[in-house]
Amino acid sequence: MSIIAVAQRAGVSIATVSRAFNSPDLVMPATRHAIEAAADALGYVPNLSARTLRTSRSHTLGVLLPTLYNPVFAECLAGIAAAAAGTGFSILPATTDYDERREQQGARALLARAVDGVILTVANAADSATLDHFKRAGVPYVLAYNRHADHPCVSVDGRAAMRELVERLLRDGHRRIAMFSGTLAASDRARQRFEGYEQAMQASGCERELIEVPFVVSAVDTLVERLRAPQRPTAVVCSNDLLAVRCLRAAALAGLAVPRDLSVVGFDGIGIGADLSPSLASIAQPNERIGHECVRLLVDAIERSERPCAADSLTLAHELRALESLGPVFRKPTPGVPR
Amino acid sequence: MSIIAVAQRAGVSIATVSRAFNSPDLVMPATRHAIEAAADALGYVPNLSARTLRTSRSHTLGVLLPTLYNPVFAECLAGIAAAAAGTGFSILPATTDYDERREQQGARALLARAVDGVILTVANAADSATLDHFKRAGVPYVLAYNRHADHPCVSVDGRAAMRELVERLLRDGHRRIAMFSGTLAASDRARQRFEGYEQAMQASGCERELIEVPFVVSAVDTLVERLRAPQRPTAVVCSNDLLAVRCLRAAALAGLAVPRDLSVVGFDGIGIGADLSPSLASIAQPNERIGHECVRLLVDAIERSERPCAADSLTLAHELRALESLGPVFRKPTPGVPR
DNA sequence: CTGTTAGCGCCTTCAT
DNA sequence: ATGAAGGCGCTAACAG
Numbered sequence: 001m002s003i004i005a006v007a008q009r010a011g012v013s014i015a016t017v018s019r020a021f022n023s024p025d026l027v028m029p030a031t032r033h034a035i036e037a038a039a040d041a042l043g044y045v046p047n048l049s050a051r052t053l054r055t056s057r058s059h060t061l062g063v064l065l066p067t068l069y070n071p072v073f074a075e076c077l078a079g080i081a082a083a084a085a086g087t088g089f090s091i092l093p094a095t096t097d098y099d100e101r102r103e104q105q106g107a108r109a110l111l112a113r114a115v116d117g118v119i120l121t122v123a124n125a126a127d128s129a130t131l132d133h134f135k136r137a138g139v140p141y142v143l144a145y146n147r148h149a150d151h152p153c154v155s156v157d158g159r160a161a162m163r164e165l166v167e168r169l170l171r172d173g174h175r176r177i178a179m180f181s182g183t184l185a186a187s188d189r190a191r192q193r194f195e196g197y198e199q200a201m202q203a204s205g206c207e208r209e210l211i212e213v214p215f216v217v218s219a220v221d222t223l224v225e226r227l228r229a230p231q232r233p234t235a236v237v238c239s240n241d242l243l244a245v246r247c248l249r250a251a252a253l254a255g256l257a258v259p260r261d262l263s264v265v266g267f268d269g270i271g272i273g274a275d276l277s278p279s280l281a282s283i284a285q286p287n288e289r290i291g292h293e294c295v296r297l298l299v300d301a302i303e304r305s306e307r308p309c310a311a312d313s314l315t316l317a318h319e320l321r322a323l324e325s326l327g328p329v330f331r332k333p334t335p336g337v338p339r
Numbered sequence: 340m341s342i343i344a345v346a347q348r349a350g351v352s353i354a355t356v357s358r359a360f361n362s363p364d365l366v367m368p369a370t371r372h373a374i375e376a377a378a379d380a381l382g383y384v385p386n387l388s389a390r391t392l393r394t395s396r397s398h399t400l401g402v403l404l405p406t407l408y409n410p411v412f413a414e415c416l417a418g419i420a421a422a423a424a425g426t427g428f429s430i431l432p433a434t435t436d437y438d439e440r441r442e443q444q445g446a447r448a449l450l451a452r453a454v455d456g457v458i459l460t461v462a463n464a465a466d467s468a469t470l471d472h473f474k475r476a477g478v479p480y481v482l483a484y485n486r487h488a489d490h491p492c493v494s495v496d497g498r499a500a501m502r503e504l505v506e507r508l509l510r511d512g513h514r515r516i517a518m519f520s521g522t523l524a525a526s527d528r529a530r531q532r533f534e535g536y537e538q539a540m541q542a543s544g545c546e547r548e549l550i551e552v553p554f555v556v557s558a559v560d561t562l563v564e565r566l567r568a569p570q571r572p573t574a575v576v577c578s579n580d581l582l583a584v585r586c587l588r589a590a591a592l593a594g595l596a597v598p599r600d601l602s603v604v605g606f607d608g609i610g611i612g613a614d615l616s617p618s619l620a621s622i623a624q625p626n627e628r629i630g631h632e633c634v635r636l637l638v639d640a641i642e643r644s645e646r647p648c649a650a651d652s653l654t655l656a657h658e659l660r661a662l663e664s665l666g667p668v669f670r671k672p673t674p675g676v677p678r
Numbered sequence: 679c680t681g682t683t684a685g686c687g688c689c690t691t692c693a694t
Numbered sequence: 695a696t697g698a699a700g701g702c703g704c705t706a707a708c709a710g
Contacts, residue, residue, distance in 0.1 A: 002703055013681045018705060045451050049391040050703035053686045069610055074413040081432060090452055092429055093420060112384050113429055245614050252616035271408055275584050277591035341687055352697045357689055367695060389687030392702050
């Protein structure tokens with residue numbers, strides 16, 4: 001079933017059929033209708049490969065994300081998929097598992113598939129071989145979650161968000177506020193969030209405490225130990241929700257009630273957080289919307305035969321989801337004996 | 340950069356270059372090497388669209404899943420993506436949000452993209468317009484999670500799994516075991532799991548209790564109410580982990596300690612379950628592996644120009660993950676006053 | 679406004 | 695074992 005059959009049935013040439021689909025206003029309404037009628041009488045579906053071969057436009061967006069095991073990215077991908085569906089682009093997802101090599105492989109695979117653009121999250125936007133790769137190849141791209149002045153990004157201001165959060169905790173009476181994070185070296189986002197924590201703490205004169213755990217590893221044990229010590233924190237801010245969930249668990253294992261003895265706040269706003277008990281307070285990012293906006297930015301640029309540039313970057317609003325794990329105000333803890 | 344440049348540089352015809360890539364044994368080792376050398380000296384990457392246009396093989400697998408907000412499917416998709424990457428197929432994901440219309444749309448979109456095969460999870464394998472659609476179009480497909488004698492499926496035996504679980508709970512001394520499920524009409528899997536529950540309960544002579552909640556809705560309230568009643572269940576088995584998480588929350592809100600006062604077991608084995616507190620007991624499905632096997636089945640068939648058939652179906656082993664929310668044995672509850 | 683025509687890059691008979 | 699040549703379905707000049 002090709003354009004030819006449609007042309008014959010409609011009694012026009014194939015060029016007209018092509019035009020009727022691609023530049024409808026270039027063809028007389030009458031003939032256009034005849035063509036449309038013929039097309040769906042025959043169940044004609046344009047052949048994307050032929051079109052791609054001819055135009056070297058694949059109408060495909062590559063998506064390179066760290067992992068789908070973190071709901072943040074799954075949610076973002078859902079947003080991307082939904083947005084793409086509305087634009088006639090399809091998406092080609094790949095995950096990197098936070099592995100530099102897999103990131104490169106993924107990039108190569110996407111390039112081989114001739115994607116028209118790429119949406120990706122990298123470890124360090126400031127210095128990413130993968131990013132260079134796309135840049136060199138002239139492939140339009142947008143970063144999701146990463147924030148960097150030199151690249152087009154769709155993100156929230158993690159630094160400010162974390163600063164505000166810590167300021168609020170300080171206002172609530174907390175003094176020993178620790179930050180729980182994955183390896184800072186492995187993620188510019190975690191670093192930016194840490195900076196926000198650092199700034200607020202520094203301004204307050206309170207002592208900072210960073211509990212950094214090697215990536216992926218559960219790290220609950222480290223935390224339990226820390227939470228059992230006499231000078232334990234009264235609040236823990238986490239660089240992401242998955243860590244915050246573990247923090248909740250560590251608190252339970254350490255015999256602390258959340259939020260009575262300890263406030264816990266995550267970052268990301270993954271959906272399941274609200275269903276936990278205590279429900280997980282979090283600095284929520286609009287994950288789905290981030291996906292949407294990435295697609296919009298990218299597709300807009302592509303359709304103008306351009307590439308998104310740093311100036312197109314979007315900072316979306318975050319929202320402190322003050323759920324149960326964030327205590328209302330801090331009451332002086334029973335010293336020594338928690339629980 | 341096309342096959343022509345490679346041919347010139349290697350001093351052979353384009354036909355030979357094509358063969359060197361597709362049927363290496365048809366060309367002399369010497370010329371083959373020359374071609375390979377030329378190819379990667381030039382950084383040649385075959386043009387998939389041209390190949391697809393010529394062979395009408397897109398080397399793309401459609402993936403139609405209910406949602407990525409449920410980690411089960413995100414995990415499965417990760418498995419699919421990983422497996423596909425190893426086979427030269429790429430994947431084209433779409434989600435349906437459990438909506439019949441979106442399911443149809445998705446199917447149409449995949450068909451329009453000329454996917455070579457489809458991996459999907461439908462509401463009811465026994466009667467699915469979407470499935471018919473693919474069947475009629477002659478598109479090879481494999482069902483993930485669904486189980487039905489007439490279709491190729493990769494799944495675990497949910498009925499048996501649930502039966503075993505309930506038998507174990509009965510052995511542990513539980514008598515009032517309730518099942519917590521989404522709308523049974525909306526999912527054949529939930530129905531099969533319920534059947535397992537039903538069988539075991541019936542055999543034991545204990546009274547069955549199905550707590551069915553409308554899809555998507557949080558349903559915590561319904562459950563809290565039920566758990567506060569005097570004749571409350573001592574164990575709740577859930578048709579999936581997301582519901583089980585809500586059950587955990589409902590228990591907390593009802594003032595019940597899990598597992599002391601109530602055992603809760605989910606279904607699916609989503610990764611985050613193990614990090615909760617109490618950690619979520621669950622009948623774990625090998626989600627990633629389900630994805631892998633779907634790809635394998637489908638690709639094998641496609642490469643033989645066939646379609647997977649019902650006889651190819653795979654039943655993978657499930658595993659009862661007996662984590663904290665499943666109490667060791669049941670101790671008679673303080674009647675009337677829980678907590 | 680519509681038709682004719684020349685490829686896009688590749689695979690695949692058919693010869694040799 | 696290799697080469698020559700046709701055509702997959704479509705778009706984009708170029709004519710008319």
